[in-house]
Amino acid sequence: MSYDPAAIEEQWRDRWAETGRYEADPADADDATFVTVPYPYPSGAMHLGHARTYTVPDVYARYRRQRGDDVLFPIAWHVTGTPIIGAVERLKKREPEQMRVLTEVFDIPEDRLEELETPMGFARYFIEEHYKSGMEGLGLSIDWRREFTTNDDRYSKFITWQYETLYERGLLEKGLHPVNYCTNEQQPVTTHDLLEGEEAEFQEYTLITFAGEDAVYPMATLRPETVRGVTNAYVDPEATYVRAEVDGDAWIVAEAAVEKLRLQERTVDVLETFQGETLVGRRLENPVTADEFLVLPAEFVDVENATGVVMSVPAHSPDDYVALQDAKEHADDLTTYGIDPAEVRAIEPVPILDIEGYGEIPARDAVEEHGVTGQGDPALEDATQELYNREFHEGRLHDEYGEFGGEIIEDVRDDLKEHYRERGAFDAMYDFAEEVICRCGGDVEVAYQDTWFLRYNDEAWSEKAHRAVERLDAIPENTAEQYDHTIDWLEEWPCIRNYGLGTRLPWDDEFVIEPLSDSTIYMAYYTIAPGLRDIPLDDLDREFFDALFYGPDAVDDPDERALELREEWQYWYPVNYRCSGNDLIANHLTFYLYHHAELFEEDEWPEGITVMGMGLLEGKSMSSSSGHVLMPGEAIEEYGADTVRFFLLNSAEPWQDYDWREEQVESTHRGLSRFWNRAEELIEETADTPDDRPELTDIDRWLLSKLQATVREATDALDRFETRTASQAAFYRFEEHLSWYRRRADLDRPAAKWVLRHVLSTRLRLLAPFVPFLANELHERLTGESAEDLPWPEVEPELENPQIETEEELIGDLLDDVADIVDVTGTDPDEVSLYVAADWKRDVFETVATHAVETEGAPNAGQVMGDVMSDPALRERGNAVNDLVTDLADVVRGRSEDDLALLREIDERTVYDRAAEVVAAEYDADVTCVDEDASDDDKAEAAIPFRPAIRLA
RNA sequence: GCGAGGGUGGCUGAGCUAGGCCAAAGGCGGCGGGCUUAAGACCCGCUCUCGAAGGAGUUCAGGGGUUCGAAUCCCCUCCCUCGCACCA
Structure with missing residues (x-):
C-alpha cells in the first residue's frame, strides 16, 4: 500500500485521544519537563503562520518523552481585551469587510453567525472550529484537560491575587496618560478601532x-x-x-x-x-x-x-x-x-x-x-x-x-x-x-486619562529581571542581550483598559487588566487548572493563593487544598522552555521574566526561552484580512500532517523565518512518500530476519558507524531546539549514507537485512518527534511497538568505527578520480589498473605525518625535506622525493593527530583491493590492483600514499 | 537615529561562533539518459570557466588588513529585513 497520510493519521489521532496519551500528571520521578507556548488569541482563525509556534515545542515535548521525562505541554485561550469585542461589534453591524473575512476567508456557515454575536461565543467558535481542530490535526501532544480562557472566573481570581500582590509591593502606580480618545463615543479607543490614521x-x-x-x-x-x-x-x-x-x-x-x-x-x-x-x-x-x-x-x-x-x-x-x-x-x-x-x-x-x-x-x-x-x-x-x-x-x-x-x-x-x-x-x-477617525465616524483626539502603570523602570525590579536573564537559556544565544536591552529601556507600562474582557483591577473595578499584563505568570495556572475546578470560587482568595505559591508558613491557617495544589505546581515548575515569537521579546517575554523574578523564588524562574521567526506564504507575510493565508486544515488535507510538520520544522531553524512555497512543500511530501515506500518494502521483504545480529562485513560496520554519528548529531541538535539540523541529519543526510551503502553492499545478505532493519528502527525513533504519524505507524509495523513508546536512541560507542569510515572515504576518492578521468577523456575503460604507492613513499609519509603532528597540522616543507634527505636511499631519488613531500604535505595539512593516526593504520592494499571490485562492477571492466614496484607501467610512478595511480585502457 | 539580524553560484539555502578536507551540502529550476503507449511520478548523471588523465583558472555585496593560507577573523563602505511601546 502506498503512502496514504489521511488514513494513518486519522487512526493515530483517535488512538491518542482515546488513551489520553499526552495527559501528564505528577509522578515520583524527578524528571518533569514543562514546555509552553503563548496561548492563542482566538479573534480569528488559526492560520499556518501560527502553526510552527505550536509545532516546535511539540517536537521538544515528544523528544523529552522519549528521553523518559514526564512532559507537560498544555494550551489555553487568551481572550482578554478589546479585539474580540471589536470583532463582534463589527459583525453585529454586518460591516462588509468583516463579513467578507468571516464568511469567505474563514468560511463560517451562515447559520452559525448568530452564535458569534457574543464575545465568548465568538471566541468559542474559533477555539473549537479552528484552533483545537488545527492543533489536533497537526498531532500536537497537548494535555487537553488543562485548557481554560482568561475570562474564566477562577483565572480572574488568580490574576487578582497577582495584582494585589504587586500592588502591595508598590509596583503599580496611578497617573495621567495620553491615549487615543474618540470624541463621539467618549471613550478611549485602540488602533483596531480606527478607520483612518491607524498608523498615526x-x-x-x-x-x-x-x-x-x-x-x-x-x-x-x-x-x-x-x-x-x-x-x-x-x-x-x-x-x-x-x-x-x-x-x-x-x-x-x-x-x-x-x-x-x-x-x-x-x-x-x-x-x-x-x-x-x-x-x-x-x-x-x-x-x-x-x-x-x-x-x-x-x-x-x-x-x-x-x-x-x-x-x-x-x-x-x-x-x-x-x-x-x-x-x-x-x-x-x-x-x-x-x-x-x-x-x-x-x-x-x-x-x-x-x-x-x-x-x-x-x-x-x-x-x-x-x-x-x-x-x-x-x-x-x-x-x-x-x-x-x-x-x-x-x-x-x-x-x-x-x-x-x-x-x-x-x-x-x-x-x-x-x-x-x-x-x-x-x-x-x-x-x-494627521487626521484620525474612529470606526464609529467620530473624531479621535489625544486625551489624558487616569491609568495604572506597572513600574518596569523600578530599579530593584529591573535588577531582578536582569538576574533572570542571566540564568536563562536564551535560544538563540544572542537574544539574551535583547532582553537586557529591553529591561533597560522599558519605562512604565499602562496595564489597564477602560473596557474589554478579562479581570477587573481589584481595587479599582472600573478598569480591566490588559492582555499583556494578565499573561505574565499564567503558565503556573496550567499546573493547577484541573484542581481548581473542584474548589468553590469564593474560597480562591488571597490567602489561598499565598498558601499555594508561598507555602504553609506564608499564612496563618493554610488551606489544605491549596497545599495539595502547591505540590502539583512545584512538580512542574519552573517552565523549562517557553517557545514564542521573536517579536514578543520587547514586551511579553520580558514581562514574563519581570513577573516571575518578582513573584517567585529563583528556582521557579524561567529556565529557557526559544524565540521563533515568522512564517511567509510564497514569500509574503500571511494576513487573514487580505486573504493571503493558508489554514492548517487545508494544508493537512492536501499533504497530510506529517508533511506540514516536516516542512515547518525542516525548512528553517525555529528562529529563522520560513517560507511556505508550494513547490518546496511538494518536494517534502515526495521525500516522505519515498521514505514510506522504501520502509514498507523493507519491512515486508525482511519480515523473517532473525533479531540476532549476524556476522557483519566492513560496509555494514560502516553504515552502523554513520548511524552513531547521526544519533549524536540529532540529539545534540534537539537539545538546542535546532529542529532543522536534527531532522536534516536523521532524514536527508542519512539517505546519502544509505545510497552509498546500496552502492557498496550486497543487500541480499542476512547481515544487510538485519542492518537495514536496525537502521530503520533507529531512524524512526529519531524522526518520531517530527513526523509522529508516519514514524509510529512504520515502527509498529516493523517491530510491533510504536516509536514513541520506545526510548530515544543512544549512541553505541562500540559501533563507532572511524577506521572504516576513513577507508570508505579513500574508496570514494578513488571512485571520484576514476570517474573524473573517464569523464575528461570520454573513454569507457575495459581495463583499469590501480597502482598502490611503494613502501618508500609510505616511509616519507610517516616522516611528513610526524612533522604534521608536531606542528599541529602545518608542516614546514623545508624541515621535512631535511629529515627525509638524511636517508641516503631517499636522497638518491632526488626530485621525485621533493615532489612527493609537497604532495603529502597537502594530504596531511589540517588533519588532527587522531586523523593522522587513522591514516597510518591503514593498509592500502586491502583497501584498494576492495575498491577494485567496486570499480570492476561499475564500469564492467577488468580491474587489477598491484604495487607500484611490481609494475613496469610508467604510470605507476604517479602513485602517492592514499592516492593510487590509475591507468585506463 | 537606536537596537537586532542579514548580504553565498539561475532561485532557495547550508557553511561562517573552533580559518585549510570549499568550486562551496541539500532542495527547486534547467539539461541529458533510463522507465513508460504517453504525461506525471520514480531512478541515474550533468549544471562557474577551460581542459582528450585524475588538472588549472576565477568566485562567496564592495574595499582594505591579519595569515603560509579566509566565504570563514579584524576594519571601513554600500545595501536589505525586523523591532522602537500602550497594538495583540
Whole structure:
C-alpha cells in the first residue's frame, strides 16, 4: 500500500485521544519537563503562520518523552481585551469587510453567525472550529484537560491575587496618560478601532508661550531648541480663533484647539471668538530673547493641528524659509492688514545652530540643494526631512544658549525643553500629525486619562529581571542581550483598559487588566487548572493563593487544598522552555521574566526561552484580512500532517523565518512518500530476519558507524531546539549514507537485512518527534511497538568505527578520480589498473605525518625535506622525493593527530583491493590492483600514499 | 537615529561562533539518459570557466588588513529585513 497520510493519521489521532496519551500528571520521578507556548488569541482563525509556534515545542515535548521525562505541554485561550469585542461589534453591524473575512476567508456557515454575536461565543467558535481542530490535526501532544480562557472566573481570581500582590509591593502606580480618545463615543479607543490614521502616532509638542498684549500665543513645535530663531508667526486669517482662559491664563488659540486642550485636562473658558485676520499684524514677544515679531497671515496654517498658531524659523525650516520668501514677495498685499511691507521685507532668518556642510542659513542651502521651486513642491519634504535629521544629530547650538551652547541638539533637546518649561516659557500639548477617525465616524483626539502603570523602570525590579536573564537559556544565544536591552529601556507600562474582557483591577473595578499584563505568570495556572475546578470560587482568595505559591508558613491557617495544589505546581515548575515569537521579546517575554523574578523564588524562574521567526506564504507575510493565508486544515488535507510538520520544522531553524512555497512543500511530501515506500518494502521483504545480529562485513560496520554519528548529531541538535539540523541529519543526510551503502553492499545478505532493519528502527525513533504519524505507524509495523513508546536512541560507542569510515572515504576518492578521468577523456575503460604507492613513499609519509603532528597540522616543507634527505636511499631519488613531500604535505595539512593516526593504520592494499571490485562492477571492466614496484607501467610512478595511480585502457 | 539580524553560484539555502578536507551540502529550476503507449511520478548523471588523465583558472555585496593560507577573523563602505511601546 502506498503512502496514504489521511488514513494513518486519522487512526493515530483517535488512538491518542482515546488513551489520553499526552495527559501528564505528577509522578515520583524527578524528571518533569514543562514546555509552553503563548496561548492563542482566538479573534480569528488559526492560520499556518501560527502553526510552527505550536509545532516546535511539540517536537521538544515528544523528544523529552522519549528521553523518559514526564512532559507537560498544555494550551489555553487568551481572550482578554478589546479585539474580540471589536470583532463582534463589527459583525453585529454586518460591516462588509468583516463579513467578507468571516464568511469567505474563514468560511463560517451562515447559520452559525448568530452564535458569534457574543464575545465568548465568538471566541468559542474559533477555539473549537479552528484552533483545537488545527492543533489536533497537526498531532500536537497537548494535555487537553488543562485548557481554560482568561475570562474564566477562577483565572480572574488568580490574576487578582497577582495584582494585589504587586500592588502591595508598590509596583503599580496611578497617573495621567495620553491615549487615543474618540470624541463621539467618549471613550478611549485602540488602533483596531480606527478607520483612518491607524498608523498615526500622537506626538508631544512643545508649546512656546509667546506673549502678546492681551494674552499669550502658544505655538507648537517639535524642535523647541529653535526658539531663538523665530522671526514671525502665522495664522489663518479665514479661520476662527478664540481668546480663552486656560488654567487661569489668557491664551489665543484656534477654536479647534479648545476641545483638545480640555481633553488634556486643561480648564478652558472661551472669552471671545473672532476671525484669524484680527490677529494679523499684532506684535508678540519671544519669551526667551524678548525680541518682538509680527503675526502674518498664511493659508497653509492648519488650525486642526495643535494650537493653530504657527511659529516661523526660516533659518532652519525649509518650509518656513520658502514661506518667508513668498511673504516678502507679496508684502505689498499686507497693507490691507495695516502691515508696513518694508517691515516684512526686513525680516531675515536668524540662525541658532551650526552644522557642517551647510552655510549660515542651512534652510536656504537645503532648499537650493533640493531645487525646491515653491511651497507645494514635493522636494520640500525631502529637504525638510534631511535637514531636520542632520541638525538633530550634528547641529551645535550657538553660544547664546548659555549652558547648552556648543552642544549637539540630540544630547540637549530634552534638558533644554525642561529648562525653559521650569521658567514658564514653554508648555506642552499632544496631538496627531494627521487626521484620525474612529470606526464609529467620530473624531479621535489625544486625551489624558487616569491609568495604572506597572513600574518596569523600578530599579530593584529591573535588577531582578536582569538576574533572570542571566540564568536563562536564551535560544538563540544572542537574544539574551535583547532582553537586557529591553529591561533597560522599558519605562512604565499602562496595564489597564477602560473596557474589554478579562479581570477587573481589584481595587479599582472600573478598569480591566490588559492582555499583556494578565499573561505574565499564567503558565503556573496550567499546573493547577484541573484542581481548581473542584474548589468553590469564593474560597480562591488571597490567602489561598499565598498558601499555594508561598507555602504553609506564608499564612496563618493554610488551606489544605491549596497545599495539595502547591505540590502539583512545584512538580512542574519552573517552565523549562517557553517557545514564542521573536517579536514578543520587547514586551511579553520580558514581562514574563519581570513577573516571575518578582513573584517567585529563583528556582521557579524561567529556565529557557526559544524565540521563533515568522512564517511567509510564497514569500509574503500571511494576513487573514487580505486573504493571503493558508489554514492548517487545508494544508493537512492536501499533504497530510506529517508533511506540514516536516516542512515547518525542516525548512528553517525555529528562529529563522520560513517560507511556505508550494513547490518546496511538494518536494517534502515526495521525500516522505519515498521514505514510506522504501520502509514498507523493507519491512515486508525482511519480515523473517532473525533479531540476532549476524556476522557483519566492513560496509555494514560502516553504515552502523554513520548511524552513531547521526544519533549524536540529532540529539545534540534537539537539545538546542535546532529542529532543522536534527531532522536534516536523521532524514536527508542519512539517505546519502544509505545510497552509498546500496552502492557498496550486497543487500541480499542476512547481515544487510538485519542492518537495514536496525537502521530503520533507529531512524524512526529519531524522526518520531517530527513526523509522529508516519514514524509510529512504520515502527509498529516493523517491530510491533510504536516509536514513541520506545526510548530515544543512544549512541553505541562500540559501533563507532572511524577506521572504516576513513577507508570508505579513500574508496570514494578513488571512485571520484576514476570517474573524473573517464569523464575528461570520454573513454569507457575495459581495463583499469590501480597502482598502490611503494613502501618508500609510505616511509616519507610517516616522516611528513610526524612533522604534521608536531606542528599541529602545518608542516614546514623545508624541515621535512631535511629529515627525509638524511636517508641516503631517499636522497638518491632526488626530485621525485621533493615532489612527493609537497604532495603529502597537502594530504596531511589540517588533519588532527587522531586523523593522522587513522591514516597510518591503514593498509592500502586491502583497501584498494576492495575498491577494485567496486570499480570492476561499475564500469564492467577488468580491474587489477598491484604495487607500484611490481609494475613496469610508467604510470605507476604517479602513485602517492592514499592516492593510487590509475591507468585506463 | 537606536537596537537586532542579514548580504553565498539561475532561485532557495547550508557553511561562517573552533580559518585549510570549499568550486562551496541539500532542495527547486534547467539539461541529458533510463522507465513508460504517453504525461506525471520514480531512478541515474550533468549544471562557474577551460581542459582528450585524475588538472588549472576565477568566485562567496564592495574595499582594505591579519595569515603560509579566509566565504570563514579584524576594519571601513554600500545595501536589505525586523523591532522602537500602550497594538495583540
